[in-house]
Amino acid sequence: MKHTPTTIHTADGSSVTISRRGLEFDLETRNAKGETISTVVMNQDDLDALYMELDEHTTVEWEAA
Numbered sequence: 614m615k616h617t618p619t620t621i622h623t624a625d626g627s628s629v630t631i632s633r634r635g636l637e638f639d640l641e642t643r644n645a646k647g648e649t650i651s652t653v654v655m656n657q658d659d660l661d662a663l664y665m666e667l668d669e670h671t672t673v674e675w676e677a678a
Contacts, residue, residue, distance in 0.1 A: 631660070 616633035626645030
């Protein structure tokens, strides 16, 4: 099964890309210039908790990873 990375673009030109890496997920943030400013590795439980926290503070509908 192939998992396509998901990229979210922000109003200021920054982005967050979420990619599956085996049982874990890589989250990479880039600034408007396209430079990587951070990377985070999360397991499924951590990613689910992040989505739940975002849901409490936004109106964005998230797809299950």
